[in-house]
Amino acid sequence: MSSRRSFRVDELARQVEGDLIGDGSIEVSGVASLSEAGPKDLSFFADTRYAAALTKTRAGALLTAKRVPQLQVPQILLPDPVLAMNQLIDLFHPPHQLVPPAGVDPRARVADSAHLGDGASIGPFVLVGDKASIGARTIVLSGAYIGAGVHLGDDVVIWPNVVIREGSLLGSRVTIHPGAVIGADGFGFARRNERFIKLRHVGIVVIEDDVEIGANATIDRANFGRTLIRRGVRIDNLVHIGHNVEIGEDTAMAAQCGVSGSTTIGKRVMMGGQVGMVDHLKVGDDAIFIAQSGVIGDVPAGAKVSGYPARPHREVLRAQAEMRALPRLKAKIRALEQKLGRLLS
């Protein structure tokens, strides 16, 4: 943070192919949100929720899709300020050098039969089991456990203290955040004479390309077959995915969601935080789940649901309105009783 580099605004505009308005010779040395930016920071405006912050910002330069007339600082106009900002961040915050820079740390324990791709990095206190295979440029950080026969694709990042149990197969460009557990036994027991008998889980976990799994999340292995997380899925912290679940491409699940065994979720589904789903459900593509929904039945494609038990969100809102109208209903009944009483007396 100490040795910050400065960049001229016209250079930045050129890099993101934006149109510059104002003095291009002005320099910025950091990036920040509208409310936190100072005169040496570049900021961006892309969400009307931040319109109030925009009027008060002290940012020294702005990425924006539409010119902001009231701001005197240089502005870079371009269609997607969010992505432009994301692109420029690397100039101001070069990615941290992870440990170790490349190769195998002498404090790691890598099985002789494991395969390491070109440029792979294995940190200290990492175990890589028999016949595991680590892709090119993949980074496994301190304290992670890569079980026997695990496959990691290229450009994967395994953060510290992640556990990936035997047989799990991960694609390329997957990120597993610290403490996540991939491939633990599913919660499957047979109950006989009031006692549980553990059922062996010989299935695996398959995670396709471009998936991200949050910190301390847990993805259980299948009983038979596989638990399947498809390309592009984003799973937040402390989420639980049960055995034999399948999650479709580009689906996103916010923190602390839980999905029980054998439920199948479609593509591009959006789940707010703390949503729960029971087992053996089918959820269609593009469904939307409001935070804390409790889902106990199938959900068709495109549906938007909320509440417990989860129902179409419009019905839930109507039911809430009806609840709020109950005192009025009671008053009406009292009025009717009185009128009728007078009539009959």
Added chain:
Amino acid sequence: MSSRRSFRVDELARQVEGDLIGDGSIEVSGVASLSEAGPKDLSFFADTRYAAALTKTRAGALLTAKRVPQLQVPQILLPDPVLAMNQLIDLFHPPHQLVPPAGVDPRARVADSAHLGDGASIGPFVLVGDKASIGARTIVLSGAYIGAGVHLGDDVVIWPNVVIREGSLLGSRVTIHPGAVIGADGFGFARRNERFIKLRHVGIVVIEDDVEIGANATIDRANFGRTLIRRGVRIDNLVHIGHNVEIGEDTAMAAQCGVSGSTTIGKRVMMGGQVGMVDHLKVGDDAIFIAQSGVIGDVPAGAKVSGYPARPHREVLRAQAEMRALPRLKAKIRALEQKLGRLLS
């Protein structure tokens, strides 16, 4: 997975003492669910939910309690196909060789005063604290922390990166899945002059025989005395058990449940996912909690509850029906108002 062995169906029938129908010389080399099985796989039928999958299965042989006439493949008839399958799995999937096979990995740190039973295995990057005692054939995998004075019984499996803090006592045949934390301080504070003062937690965690604790679950130590998980309890991933909680024998808790301090739960209780219980409750034997229940009062033995605040499930269903009937109620009131209006006009 590459060098699969094959087994004749009549051999398998003999092993599980089942009655063979069909050609016993046919061989299978794997196990799979009905929907995923191919002609070289053994499958099983035990749950009517899978009746549709049964009609379409391509399995090469079947374990079943009742003959399935429409299937032409060899069938092994026996009373409990689930347990038979569980028994045969080991043939097809010999348990993975864990690291290390036995003894103490040179990369572990085991206190001189610790005791190791016959055939115990301590993996790399494991710490075993002063006076800890590890039972016979117990396996402690990579990166686990076994605090001072901890006792692990025989045939225990501690998966990677588990933390068991000082003084915890575990019985035999206990399994702790990766990342679980046993014996962290309970959430107990005294609030004085608007600030919190931490209360020392000098109690312990006691886990009896045959218990299973899920990945990244947390079981807090007692303030005084002990947090007690009794024989045969099954706790799923990401569950939280507060200080001084007691859980009765053969109770099962699905993922992400939370139980607050000093609550006592009976035997054979079943809890769906994401159930929450406040502190100091008493829950009787054989109670059933539907997923996401929020429990704020005692629950008698045998009760089935759901919703927030949790009530008898039948009442909750009735209340939901009444909610759905509200529009009809409103229409009736309108009709009454009109009739009465005409009468009075």
Added chain:
Amino acid sequence: MSSRRSFRVDELARQVEGDLIGDGSIEVSGVASLSEAGPKDLSFFADTRYAAALTKTRAGALLTAKRVPQLQVPQILLPDPVLAMNQLIDLFHPPHQLVPPAGVDPRARVADSAHLGDGASIGPFVLVGDKASIGARTIVLSGAYIGAGVHLGDDVVIWPNVVIREGSLLGSRVTIHPGAVIGADGFGFARRNERFIKLRHVGIVVIEDDVEIGANATIDRANFGRTLIRRGVRIDNLVHIGHNVEIGEDTAMAAQCGVSGSTTIGKRVMMGGQVGMVDHLKVGDDAIFIAQSGVIGDVPAGAKVSGYPARPHREVLRAQAEMRALPRLKAKIRALEQKLGRLLS
């Protein structure tokens, strides 16, 4: 536990400046709750919920604010028995010696550019990254990861297998319980052409003095700027704090709560277990959240809310009463219909 020391009750009374009633020469060798105490244990009474336990206790001596006439054992009278007990505990249970006692374990990996304060302890299998700074008497236990540039203040305790990612700044007297993850990337993505593009998170986590973070909790780093946990905050196990959240002084959050990105929470707020909050909310000082509340709007200072969507708790209780009155409402309507029917027939 074996070599317990004994203490005379009059000595104990002197230490906590309490008034002794009864025989001061009696000795106790342990501390326990009222229900678990035996004749050699000191116990305490401070909460009327334990009045029943008080009448049955077998404790050998008692700390209490008011004399308990029916008990024959020596009693120490003083204004705050909870704090007195907490003070005396150390006599009976000297804090466990953590590993290592001081200095750097030879099995740790500490960067040359890291700074260690006087009396700091770095356990085995710990990684301390470049330019990290560890305060005086701070203890980092086995398997923890301290990323590059992390600052830990004085007298901090980092329990085993904690992960603190690069750039996080922690104050003094902070405790991070096992498996917690500080500073993982926030859940921030841009969705373009139905696919997610990861947004780099270059912000940090700042944790001020006297904070406690529970086992397997996750505190995400900010997108820009910082996620801020202010002085004295207590966060329980398995809690999730999203990117750019700010939590005010002396606020307490019970287990499994989740707070989404950019939400700001005031001082001395109390949250029961499993409470969820959506993003970009503002919560005032001293607000109270009943367990399992689902919060989707701002909450003013001092409010007490519950349910989903969270509303003032009194309204929720009234709505529940109205729900329970629905069958009576239906009966009244039926009666009205019958009377009116007779009138019209």
